[in-house]
Amino acid sequence: MKTNFTRNFFFGAISAVLTVVLFAIAGNLSNKTIANADEPKSKNRSFLDEKVPDVKKFKLLYSFDPLNVKPSDGVTFTYDFDNSKEIKGKIKRVCYFLRYKKDGKDQYAAVVMPPLDPDPTKLGVPVMSIDRTYQQVISDVKIYSNVEGVETGEFKDGCNVEFWPGNTTKNNTINIPDANSSYDWGDGPTSAPGYGSMQIHNYLKKQCVISFSNFRGTDHCDVGIGNNPNGHPDWTFTQSVKNFTDGQFMILVETE
């Protein structure tokens, strides 16, 4: 009896240890699959994934801190995380996400839209090296935000982008409806490299949604969600990064 008890106890203990080890390995693999160990921990996606579950399956393409942009000559841009060489497959949708704290509270906006270009290296901050100017109306856009005044939901029509590496004229050079001679959703690109514009608007609602300008980082950048309450609606010349803390800009893609 004693021998059987000892043998059973021995095999039972071994079995328990193996079970614990297997669960630990499985748990570790599972965590890596979900969290993507390559993505920067300091700029994790938990906030975005919680607020916008639709993009949980999107892959992170670029991330950076819009409140602390590294100075550049307007030709290149330094990201905290650049996954552009690793994205494979046809890109179906892109998400542009901006978050910062104003008066200690999170403000965010996410815009999900078709890609402006099939090449992931052309979807980042529009500095000279990506060799693209996107000044166009876009369709099939989804907007998510907690900022007062920003209309959320699906917009089949009514949105446009102003992405370019150069300076900006206030003139409404492609005749966007309901724009005027302020810096808003109807402006135009001039000499490059220059101030730089990376703006997404909902012109039918007369709203700036996400704005990031003066991104050479040689001076304070302009960043904003919704219409700027004081001055030009698209935040140009506000140097508004001084007013916010804890910034996060992410660009994500959904691939086939």
Ligand SMILES: [Ca+2]
């Ligand atoms: Ca204008």
Ligand SMILES: [Ca+2]
């Ligand atoms: Ca503008």
